[in-house]
Each structure stands twice: as structure tokens, then as C-alpha cells.
Amino acid sequence: MKKVYEKVMPWVISVLLLSTNTYAQTGPGGVGNTTNNGIWLRAQDVIAVDGDPITSWNDFSGNSNAAQQPTLGIQPTYRATSALNNQPVIRFDGNDDEMAIADADILDGTPGITYFAVVRPNNLNGAPRGILGKRITFTNTTNYAYTWFFWNGNRLNNDIETQNNRYDSGGNTFNNATNYVLSFDFDGTRPLNQRSRMYSNGQLIAQAREDATTLNNSNQPVALGALNVGYNTYLGADYAEIIHFNYAVNTTQRTIINNYLAAKYGIGLTTQDLYVQDNVANGNFDFEVAGIGRNSASDFHNDAQGSAILRINNPSDLNNNEFLLWGHNNLRQEADNFTDLPAGIEARFSRVWRPNEVNNAGSPVDVGAIDLEWNLAGLGTIDVADLRLLVDTDNDGFFIDETPIAGATAMGGDRYAFAGVTAISNNTRFTLATARRSITPLPIELLSFNAKAVSSEEVHLTWQTLTELNNAYFTIERSTDATTWEAIGEVPGAGNSASLLSYLYVDQAPYQGISYYRLKQTDFDGTFSYSSISDVRLEQEEVPYTVRVYPNPTAHHLIIEGKGNLPNNWQVYTSLGQNVTGSVRLIQSTDKRYEFDLSLLSADTYLFKATDKIYKVQKL
Numbered sequence: 001m002k003k004v005y006e007k008v009m010p011w012v013i014s015v016l017l018l019s020t021n022t023y024a025q026t027g028p029g030g031v032g033n034t035t036n037n038g039i040w041l042r043a044q045d046v047i048a049v050d051g052d053p054i055t056s057w058n059d060f061s062g063n064s065n066a067a068q069q070p071t072l073g074i075q076p077t078y079r080a081t082s083a084l085n086n087q088p089v090i091r092f093d094g095n096d097d098e099m100a101i102a103d104a105d106i107l108d109g110t111p112g113i114t115y116f117a118v119v120r121p122n123n124l125n126g127a128p129r130g131i132l133g134k135r136i137t138f139t140n141t142t143n144y145a146y147t148w149f150f151w152n153g154n155r156l157n158n159d160i161e162t163q164n165n166r167y168d169s170g171g172n173t174f175n176n177a178t179n180y181v182l183s184f185d186f187d188g189t190r191p192l193n194q195r196s197r198m199y200s201n202g203q204l205i206a207q208a209r210e211d212a213t214t215l216n217n218s219n220q221p222v223a224l225g226a227l228n229v230g231y232n233t234y235l236g237a238d239y240a241e242i243i244h245f246n247y248a249v250n251t252t253q254r255t256i257i258n259n260y261l262a263a264k265y266g267i268g269l270t271t272q273d274l275y276v277q278d279n280v281a282n283g284n285f286d287f288e289v290a291g292i293g294r295n296s297a298s299d300f301h302n303d304a305q306g307s308a309i310l311r312i313n314n315p316s317d318l319n320n321n322e323f324l325l326w327g328h329n330n331l332r333q334e335a336d337n338f339t340d341l342p343a344g345i346e347a348r349f350s351r352v353w354r355p356n357e358v359n360n361a362g363s364p365v366d367v368g369a370i371d372l373e374w375n376l377a378g379l380g381t382i383d384v385a386d387l388r389l390l391v392d393t394d395n396d397g398f399f400i401d402e403t404p405i406a407g408a409t410a411m412g413g414d415r416y417a418f419a420g421v422t423a424i425s426n427n428t429r430f431t432l433a434t435a436r437r438s439i440t441p442l443p444i445e446l447l448s449f450n451a452k453a454v455s456s457e458e459v460h461l462t463w464q465t466l467t468e469l470n471n472a473y474f475t476i477e478r479s480t481d482a483t484t485w486e487a488i489g490e491v492p493g494a495g496n497s498a499s500l501l502s503y504l505y506v507d508q509a510p511y512q513g514i515s516y517y518r519l520k521q522t523d524f525d526g527t528f529s530y531s532s533i534s535d536v537r538l539e540q541e542e543v544p545y546t547v548r549v550y551p552n553p554t555a556h557h558l559i560i561e562g563k564g565n566l567p568n569n570w571q572v573y574t575s576l577g578q579n580v581t582g583s584v585r586l587i588q589s590t591d592k593r594y595e596f597d598l599s600l601l602s603a604d605t606y607l608f609k610a611t612d613k614i615y616k617v618q619k620l
Contacts, residue, residue: 025290025301025303025304025305025306025311026062026305026306026307027040027061027243027245027306028040028116028241028243028257028260028261028306029253029256029257029259029260029261029289029290029291029304029306030256030260030290030291030292030301030303030304030305030306030311031245031249031253031256031257031301031304032245032249032253033062034061034062034063036106036245036246036247037061037062037063037243037244037245038061038063038065038104038106038107038244038245038246039059039061039063039065039101039107039222039242039243039244040059040060040061040241040242040243040244041057041058041059041060041066041067041239041241041242041243042060042240042241043057043078043087043088043089043090043239043240043241044087044088045057045058045060046058046078046088046090047481047482047483047516048078049078049080049514049537050078050079050080050081050609051077051078051079052077052078053072053075053076053077053078054069054075054076054077054078054090054099055068055069055070055075056068056069057090057099059101060307061244063104063106065101065102065104065106065107065222065244066101067099067100067101067222067224067242068099068100068101068102069097069098069099069100073096074096074097074098075097075099076090076091076092076093076097076098076099076225076239077090077091077093078090078091079091079238080571080573080579080609081571081579081581082120082238082240083120083177083179083238084118084120084179084238084240084265084266084267085264085265085266085267085286086571086579086581086582087240087264087265087579088240088579089120089238089239089240090238090239090240091237091238091239092224092225092234092235092236092237092238092239093234093236094122094123094129094234094235094236094237095234095236096234097225097234097236098223098224098225098226098229098230098231098234099223099224099225100221100222100223100224100229101221101222101224102221103134103218103219103220103221103222106246107134107145107222107244107246108134108145108146108215108216108217108218109214109215109216109217109218110214110215110246110247111187111188111189111213111214111215111247112185112186112187112188112189112246112247112248113146113160113185113186113215113244113245113246113247113248114183114184114185114243114244114245114247114248114249114254115132115148115183115184115185115242115243115244115245116181116182116183116241116242116243116257116261117131117132117148117180117181117182117183117239117241117242117243118179118180118181118182118239118240118241118242118261118265118267119131119180119182119235119237119238119239119240120177120178120179120180120237120238120240121150121174121175121176121177121178121180121235121236121237122176122177122236122237122238123176123235123236123237124150124154124174124175124176125154126151126152126153126154127151127233128149128150128151128157128227128231128233129149129150129151129233129234129235129236129237130147130148130149130223130225130226130227130228130231130233130234130235131148131149131150131182131224131235131237132147132148132222132223132224132225132242133146133147133148133149133222133223133226133227133228133231134146134147134218134220134221134222134223134228135147135159135218135220135227135228136220136228137228137231138163138227138228141162143216143218143219143220144159144161144162144163144216144218145161145215145216145217145218145220146158146159146160146161146186146215147159147163147227147228148184149227149235150174150235151168152168153173154173154174154175155168155169155170155172155173155174156168156169156172156174156182156198156200156205156206157169158184158196158198158206158208160186160195160196160210160212160215161210161211161212161214161215161216162216164211165196165208165209165210165211165212167196167198167206167208167209168206169198169200169205169206170205170206172200172205172206174200179265179266179267180200180201180267181200181201181202181258181261181262181265181267181269182198182199182200183198183199183200183254183258184196184197184198184199185197185248185249186210186215186248187247187248188210188212188213188214188215189213190248192209192210192211193207193208193209194207195208195209195210195212195213196208196209196210199254200270201258201262201267201268201269201270202254202255202258202262202269202270202271202272202273203269203270203271224239224242225237225239240265241261241264241265243257250295250299250300250301251295251299252293252294252295252299252300252301252323253301255272255274255291255293255323256290256291256292256293256301256304256323256325258272259272259273259274259275259289259291259325260275260289260290260291260306262275262278263275263277263278263286263289263327264278264286264287264289266278266286272360273362274323274325274356274358274360274362275289275291275325275327275356276356276362277326277327277354277355277356277427278327282354282427283329283354284329285326285327285328285329285352285353285354286327287327287328287329287330287578288306288307288308288327288328289306289325289326289327290304290305290306290308290310290312290325290326290327291304291323291324291325291326292304292312292313292315292318292323292324292325292367293318293322293323293324293325294318294319294320294321294322294323295320295321296320297320300318302314302315302318305373308328309333309374309375309376310326310328310353310372310373310374310375311372311373311374311375312324312326312370312371312372312373313370313371313373314369314370314371314419315367315368315369315370316367316368316369316370316420317366317367317368317369318367318368319365319367321359321360321365322357322358322359322365322367323356323357323358323359323360323365323367324355324356324357324367324370325355325356326353326354326355326356327353327354328351328352328353328354329351329352329354330351330574330578331349331350331351331352331602332349332350332351332604333349333350333351333432334349334350334379334442335347335348335349335432335433335434335437335441335442336349336350337349337350340398340399340400341399341400341433342390342399342400342401342402342403342404344388344404344435345388345390345404345433345434345435346434346435346436346437347433347434347437347441347442348390348399348431348432348433348434349431349432349433349442350602351431352429352430352431353429353430353431354427354428354429354430355424355425355426355427355428355430356426356427357424357425357426358426364425364426364427365426366425368422369420369421369422370420370421370424371417371418371419371420371421372389372417372418372421372424373411373415373416373417373418374415374416374417374432375413375414375415376414376415376416376442377413377414378414378529379414379441379442380441380442381439381440382414382416382440382442383436383439383440384408384409384410384416385406385408385435386434386435386436386439386440387406387408387416387432387433387434387435387440388404388405388406388408388432388433388434388435389404389405389408389418389421389423389430389431389432389433390402390404390405390430390431390432390433391405391421391423391424391428391429391430392428392429392430393423393425393428395427395428395429397429399429399431399433404433404435405418405421405423406435407419446463446464446465446519446521446531447463447464447465447500448462448463448464448605448618449461449462449463449517449518449519449531449532449534450462450463450534450605450616451515451517451534451535451536452536452616453510453536453537453538456512456538457508457509457510458506458507458508458510459506459507459510459515459517459536459538460504460505460506460507461476461504461505461506461507461517461534462502462503462504463502463503463519463531464500464501464502464503465494465497465500465501465503468493468494468495468496468497468501471493471494471495471496471497471521471522471523471524472492472493472495472522472523472524473490473491473492473493473521473522474490474491474492474493474503474505474519474520474521474522475487475489475490475519475520475521475522476488476489476490476491476505476507476517476519477517477518477519477520478507478510478511478515478516478517479515479516479517479518480511480513480514480515480516481516482516482533482535485518487520488507489505489507491503491505493521493522495524510536510538511538512538513537513538514535514536514537515535515536515537515538516533516534516535517533517534517535517536518530518531518532518533518534519531535614536614537614547560547561547562547566547613547615548560548561548562549561549608549615549617552617552618553617553618553619553620554598554617554618554619554620555598555619555620556597556598556599557587557595557596557597557598558595558596558598558608558617559593559594559595559596560593560594560596560608560615561592561593561594562592562593564592565591565592566591566592566593566594566610567610567613568589568610569610570586570594570596570608570609570610571608571609571610572584572606572607572608572609573606573607573609574604574605574606574607580601580606583600583601584596584597584598584600584601585597585600598617598619601619602619603619603620604619605617605618605619606618606619
């Protein structure tokens, strides 16, 4: 069965990307990889329900440096949405919450280091409040590698290699309920008085002396929420993302990472805010931003992929003070668009990328021809001759009037490249298409997979396939934590099919509380793959009100109506967990009835959540 399941949980995606693309720059913003990106904690990767205490925060870097907290009562909580562009966060309460990342060679003992942190503090009051630290205590210089914390006057402080060269942000102070992209770095090869630096929202705010040339090789864990594990004051804050490199990134890489984080979390940069396609007026292309650029012959970055399937490199005319950054609209990376197509194209990705090709002042430039490489692992049989690159060269928002670009080359390992592309320029749009969908379908052939609780003792699992090839059977798997799975049933596949097929399996003994479900699809030759994960929550007690959600499916309006009072804190998510509440308009509301306008949402399945209630809605 030719297939790829895009809607897998984030930790599954990380294994795929890092195992097949370690040759590329797969780190944040397309900077670094597993050899130098030691920590990449993203709140979006945590599998939890809003308000759940967090025992583990998985590391997306590929180095397995997860943050842990096994002790109940001092665990931070997961928040599915936040003031950081509605993104998920890990919330530290400021009383005693902390997490620890176990010591690893990549985290210290090096001649350089860089950290980035996206945080929103809430308890700054002049007391020491640690963002992170790797030491025993401030009185013990042994195993003291670094600390990074707010302190006196709510200034940002940094210690590298003990506190003998501690420095702070001077006149730059910080406030509660404010979103920040913060960073510090150390480079033992720089002049003595320039080795330590701190940044806020892209701007250099402090530069200081550091006598050491190499970080102490500490055996201590990295503490999150405190200066060290067990410290007596704690930072109250929403943590969205923590990034570590075992070297001092250059200024070009710093600019790219800052723009990746700023776009994702809706934070304006003080300087070099170069990627503007994340703005609402430009279409919110703020997902998986990556980039290449150059400040000088010794300060450049010319190969980037990040966490997405697209890699861009080999610019032919990348000069000083030039950048190319790109992001996408987060729609499906599958050939399911059959309308906006030029002649000779049968389908294209709904996912569209949009670049900024600019200098440091934001003015358009030309970095020359570029190579675009796509990782199409799992998309079934592909004839490279069918692939086409579509570029909206006149920037009118449509591809139908454009000339498709052919000439892709198979690079091996499910990678396909368009070399020497000159059509992409500042503000244009581009995407991938197929000239023969019957041969190169670029599909997600499992169109949907949904779990729905119909009572406290029954969950209905439904799914649809568009085409099937050598499909022997489906195995239904269930879990309480989305990590450990058990097979609970099996449904025969259709073998070979070119028509829409629907399936149903009933779980008559579901777990109480939250349950996770997925499909394992197995071919006749024994090969298999997994679907997305769908979750439901069952409560043993009687639900205090009966709720109607209609019409469902719907093209425009949705009504949620209850016999009793309804919750009032509705949030809307895609099936990938992206918060899209801002794209849903509340038309009318009472205690017992809510009416929403969904016309700004694309066709997909969405989750309407309020407190512990979750309703799935199919948007047509």
C-alpha cells in the first residue's frame, strides 16, 4: 500500500528526519545537526492534555537529552495554548517547579556554547530566577559550567566557568507577562573582553570579559527553572522552546534562528527581523522557518533544512549582507489540490512555501540560482519524471497561470532535487506537484482516522482510504501514554483498490480517562507503517450536560449546544495540534449555545476543546 502518514506525533517525525538527513542542517531554522545541536526542546512535542503535569520533555535534537521531573508536586504543567502566539508551552509555577537534563558530553567541556530560550516570565521581582544552569551551587566552583538567570533589578545575568566573570544586562531590564527570544553565547577564541555575550529579541544587550577559554566539563545536570537543581528560588514562566549548540553560532546563523523563533511565536525582533511572511497580511507562512545567508566570507550559512522536508542550498550568488529565508502555511504536504493547477499538472501539494530574499535592511536581493531538495520518504512509488516545481512568479497568489518546472533528479534515499532554480525570488510562493497522479500520487492515502467515544463503554474508530496497494490488514492499537501500545483488533484490508473505502472498528472495553489510538497497516509482504494518533477521554461519572455539535461535517457555520451550561474557553486545534483559534470567529454565544464561523479554515479535521471536553469537527 503506497502511503505516508504525515499526521504522526512529533517524536515519530524526529526519528524519521534525523535518521535520514543527518548530512543536512536539520537543526533549528536549518542550523546544525545532531553533532552540534545538543538540546532542542519544543513544547509542541509534548504529548499531554492541557493542565497535565509533565514528567518528561522530549529532545528533538536527536541526542536524547530530554528534561525530566519524576517527583510529583514539582512538575511543571503542559498548556495547549498560550500568549506565545497560541503555541503550547511548559508552565513553571515559580514556587518549586523544575526539570533536569542529565549530563552529556555535548553540553559542556567545549570552547564555545550557544543557548536560545523562548520564555514568558511571570514572577520577576529582583530575586534570582534561573532560566537554566549547570552547576552544584554558587559556592562550589567545581563542576560549575554555566548559569543564566534574572536577578537584581530584573536584569539578565550570565556566568560562564564559575561566577568570577559574572555579568548582567546593565540598563536592559525585563518584565513579567512579556514574550522574549533570549540568547547567550561564549567563544573562547574571541578576544578576552568579547568572549561572553547576551541577546534579547535579536539585539546584543551585553558583552563581557571571560578569562576561561573552555567551558568546565561539569558532571551536573542542566536545571530548567532554577540556577541549579534544588535551588531555593525558582523562575515562574512559560517555556516554549530551549535550544543548545556546543559552539558559538556565527552572526548569520544567529539571525536565521532568531527569525525562525520570532515567526513561530509571534515575537518582534529588535534588529534583523527579515522574515515577514509570518505576518497575517502575508498569509501566516510562519511554520518551520529556515534560511541561508552571508555576512562575510567567514560568516555565512549556505545549507538549511530544519525540521521540514525541504532543503535549500548551493546559492550561486550569495554575497555579503544577503539572506534567503522561507516558511510554509502548514497545510498538507500531499497532492490533494486539484483546482489551482497549470496545464500538464494533475495535482499539487496544499502546503505552500513563501520566501524572503533580502538584505539586512529588508530590501530585496538576489542570491542567484539555488538547489531545492525534497525528502519524499513514504510517499510511495515516485517516477522522478513526474515531479514538477510550481512557482508563483507573478506573485498573484495562483499557480494556474505559471509554467511548471521539470527536470528533477533522484538523489537516492527518497530525496529528489531541482538544481539551479532561478524562478524563486522575494515574496513569491512555491510548491511541489505531480504530472501523473496515477504513477506518482504523492499521497496520504489514509484520508482520515478518527476515534469517537459514543458512550462511557464504547469507542468507535473510523477511517477511510483513497487507494490501496497490496494492503493485507489493519491492526488497531491502543495506549494510555502514546508510547506503549497494545493490539486490540484487526480488520482485513482490500488488497488493491482505487476507490474510496470506509472502515469501522468498535472498542467495547476502552480505558477510562484518556486513551490514544493508532492504526498499523501491513502489506502482504510484511512491511508496515503507522497512522496518525487519535485520542479520546472517557469519564466514569455521568456527563452533567448533553451536547449537540452540528452540522458536522460543515462548510461554514458550527453550533455547539448543550442542555446545561457549556464551558466558555473554547480553543481550536488542527489534528496536528496546531492552535488555529484565531482563524475561528465566534458569531454568537450564550451559556448553552455557541455559534462559530469556520470559513477561514481549510478543509480538515479540527478539535474544539474546552476544559476537559473535546469535539471533533470535519470542515468541508
